[in-house]
Amino acid sequence: MSEFRNYGSLRLETDERPVVLTGPNGAGKTNLLEAVSLLTPGKGLRSAKLSEILRRPGERGERAVSAPAQSVPEAGTTWAVAGRIATTDGVVEVGTGLAMDGGTKGRERRVVRVDGTPVRSQMDLASILSAVWLTPRMDLIFSDSTAARRRFLDRLVFSLDPPHARRVGKYEHTLRERTRVLRGGAVRGPKADGHWLNVLEDSMATTGVAIAAARREVAGRLNRVDATSQRARAFPSAEMTSTGVVEEWLDAGPALDAEEKLRAALRASRSRDAETGGAAVGPHRSDVKITHGRSGLAAEHCSTGEQKALLISAILSLARLQAAERGSVPILLLDEIAARLDEERRCALFGNIAAIGAQAWLTGTDESVFAPLGATAQYFHVEDATVTPW
Template identity: 45%
Template sequence: MPPLALTRLVLNDFRNYTYLKLDTDTRPVVLTGPNGSGKTNLLEAISFLSPGRGLRRARLHDPARQDGDGQWVISANIINQGFEHKVGSGLLRPAGGGPGSEKRTVRIDGVDGKRTSDLGEIFQVSWLTPQMDRLFTDTAGGRRRFLDRLTYGFDPEHAKRTASFEKIMRQRNRLLKEGRMDPHWLNSLEHQMAELAISIIAARGQTIDRLNQAMEEGKNGDKNIVIAFPKALLQLTGALEERIKDMPALMAEDSYKQALENNRKIDAAAGSTTHGPHRSDLGVFHREKDQAAALCSTGEQKALLISIILSNARLQAGLHGKAPVLLLDEITAHLDRFRRCALFDEISRLNMQAWMTGTDEALFAEFADRAQFFTVENGTLTRV
């Protein structure tokens, strides 16, 4: 089976690109060039072809080219299970619409009006950026989004459930803020939130169980990978997780719904929902050292992140016959030659398309002809 791969990327008015058309094959892609040349912008564009706000968590207007009209468009050809799909997304202004009328659009195989969550059924992608080197010491939100993105690969519906939960929660927050304590309306919203919340927690828990099992089995895997990247132990933590631990699903839904009802006055005063899956956290530990990831060195933290990403890729390859596409920004930073070689070998072994950036082409030399190389300078790409 051919790998999941992006074989054509077209950008219009995206960041520093007025127009770009890039054709590739299914091998890994290495993008090198000076800082500020537009390498990360390419990875961000690809990340917008999956559910969510992209690898920079940008506001919808942020990617628009500064000298443009405030709109941007990304389109791509994607090979999935041997079939080619044409997908696109962008911020467009309806004909005759003025400023403020723009909206995010998604097109899949010629059909407009799709949801961003629908992209997850066509294109599974994970990423690591330099900002994520602080993932284990930053806020819970970043770790939760990282876990959710891994979960999308096992359960594409997870993206729709998390989006629906956030939307309904905002409706409830607005009612409470305005003092509109209509019990029938609130009961209906809280019932929907409870059903979604328990499904979200269950999907996250299943992903963690799979990854932990893969880490355990990985101890007997490729020697270089075992030595190069430490094994992680993952845990899902949170007040709601603790509250419903060992409860059957229906009982857990009733318990959370009751908690929402009991907390209405507290949430109204806080201006937010104070209890739920949007407050969950991902705990990560270094197995061999029996130490929280947050207490590990910077190099160890990056190695743990790579270990999790690779374990997820191996799982996806085993379950679906294809690994996700990886976006690895400045991935060679803090990696010595042994770890670089182990990473490149594993990417090749999994027949996985990874898009990698760096300032020094020499740091990717071990890939040789297993990858395709491009230089990026001032928004222009040249095949090496």
Template identity: 55%
Template sequence: MSARLASSSAPPAVAAAAAVAVVRLDLSDFRCYREARLDIDPRPVVLAGPNGAGKTNLLEAVSFLAPGRGLRRARLSEVDRIGGGPWGLHATVATLAGAVEIGTGRDAEGEMRERRLVRIDGATPRSQTALAGVAGVVWLTPQMDRLFLEGGTARRRFLDRLVYGFDPEHATRVAAYEHALRERGRLLRERPADAAWLGAVEEQMAGQGIAIVAARRELAAAIDHAVAEGVGPFPRPRLGLAGTVEGWLDAMPALAAEERLRAALAAGRRADAETGGAGVGPHRSDLWVRHAAKDMPAEHCSTGEQKALLLAIVLADVRLQAAARGVPPILLLDEVAAHLDEERRTHLYDEILALGVQAWLTGTDAALFAPLAGAAQHFRVADAVVTPR
């Protein structure tokens, strides 16, 4: 474990919190930050400052409190400060059970440059999935503006991340399924006659695959239901999942659907050997979203409408997580305020305060956050220096 992940001084004393919130964040060699410390409380955090100041980098740092590659999906070595060493960060997170210390960073020592080290309260968890058990982290970034216009992969990933907030094991299943999918592809190339081995891999894919689709469907349906209460001035989205496996789950019990998927994979070996993929499975599902009032697919809505639909989905997810876990997740909203009209912005702030969620809000114009006043903590970010306002 790199010494960089160790906290340089005693962590702040934190009583059991009413929300999951970062109360201290220490960065070293993280993007534009050589060393930075942020001492905060569970209120929302506003980061305002010019372009290139380091606002999104701070949100990215918080996103590493969740399993995975962070909100930029960067390679770990890209996060190293240029000219600096391997990045590390340390956070004190207030939770219902008291303060939890999280350290994470790129492995400084091993051969594996792309390995992320994680420590929770000084111990190394079996997998970084354990992070999801400490705090949920949900984000909305400008890159996601294209979510409805891109292929299904980005939408599946978006939904899967939301599922992790309820069931961290979903991440393990998705990783195991993808591993098995690649393994089957390799077998079809190298040992196409090995029916026993292929059968074993396909059985695993079918089991994981049905569990993955069922979890996605359950959350999409829950969000579809939750957005009905409390979108305020945001357009109400309808959402659901489309795909072959989804159709089976509509028509038959999960065990029968699992057998159907296993049989379909076995029957598809020859065709799949040619394409290198698999013709059926949860990797082909798609999340569809429609603007309910207009009865229009999200991809045909205006840019602002698409953003508002996404925000309504994310806020519904935060409400659901708050209900399921007893506390809402940490919410990272990069450059969201500037894209909303005043009515929607006010509603967003009201909702954030009503939920008691530690939302991290960025923007170039500090004036947009004035309505939050003392309900939030305001920082100016300029040239990688963060100062309270």
């Protein structure tokens, strides 16, 4: 990768074993995980803006001060991440980065290449690599906005049902376009864009119902994996339910009826949506309820340790299900997770990772936490944007 956050350039060779990254605060451990997460569709594990990722030289300490002038990127220079990924169909090279159309003041665009060839949509990455992550920031997921929980479930769905990424991308794009037309309509008159609005809402209705249906379906399958798995003590099953108006329509009748209802609801909310910017109904307003399988308590009422265990449980179920259904396992990006589990849960986590055969990327400041992994993992020390195997 190059010009990526605090990294000028870095090349890292790993094998298929779990990757342990240790080093002091601010070294660049989470940045590495973020780089891996950007080889999948979406904004990565920090939900960052593309331009925010570009290395800002001179911002930190001696390294930046002593850096030679040529390491400072020219205006318009962009960041890039590339990876060689061993998939069930052989090795695939994936690259992504930021492109500026028309210089630094121009539009930011994410470019994606697969085996050197540009692909039309980053959503195509979903069928090559799947990755799921847990970060300290996700401790707030149960008290956070509904968007954080939807993103969590959607990421699980991407892994089992890769076309879901394209659906979500298309829906969000159409929703933005509808808002643009609705707001323009306020100037041109309400009838001016009627036909185009019908077309957009038609697309939102079919894609929106497909999104809600995929979330419901995957959550149901994940809940069934949990019930039969062997790790109930450390990681109780996380019962997930996607909830919202569209989900209620799907409960009540066939998908075609739900599409019809969504189409009608979008049409009816045009003037309100023009003001608020968005849409009053649709799968972008759904929530995800998670309950503790053993106690039956809603996750928001569980202890913080239990909440973490529920999230881990969900991604372990995902990895098992993906292995069974697709013959591949997702990459697990676990930022500062191990150190914050008690010893029993930490060992259970390591045991599960080994049993599933997933390449987990684990970070922490304290090396001793990872000792139980022994030779089953590969270890790197990260300090001041330099990564050294040990």
